[in-house]
Amino acid sequence: MLYAFDIGEARMLCGELAKAQPHPGMMAYWAMAEAETFDINVPTTAAGERRGALAIAPAQSYSGQADATERELIAALARRYAPGSIDVKIDMRAPCER
Secondary structure (H helix, E strand, O other), X not given: XXXXXXXXXXXHHHHHHXXXXXXXXXXXXXXXXXXXXXXXXXXXXXXXXXXXXXXXXXXXXXXXXOOHHHHHHHHHHHHHOXXXXXXXXOOOOHHHHO
């Protein structure tokens, strides 16, 4: 669903999985954060940034039990949502609307 651009549905289903299985759901938390990184139909918002940062935190807390690939994916999104990591937001639609 995430890559079919049904971001809201992806976020909801990953949230349900994370609640049902908190430890095995660490990648569900990652996916919730990933869902906030892009949406080709809507510009990034401050609310989405907050949701992403809040979603990656539980994944980080379980990352010690993750395999190497999962740890790298979690660490990458943690850097993405770190305070000050993104100073300028780019509206990807702007070039198309000129």
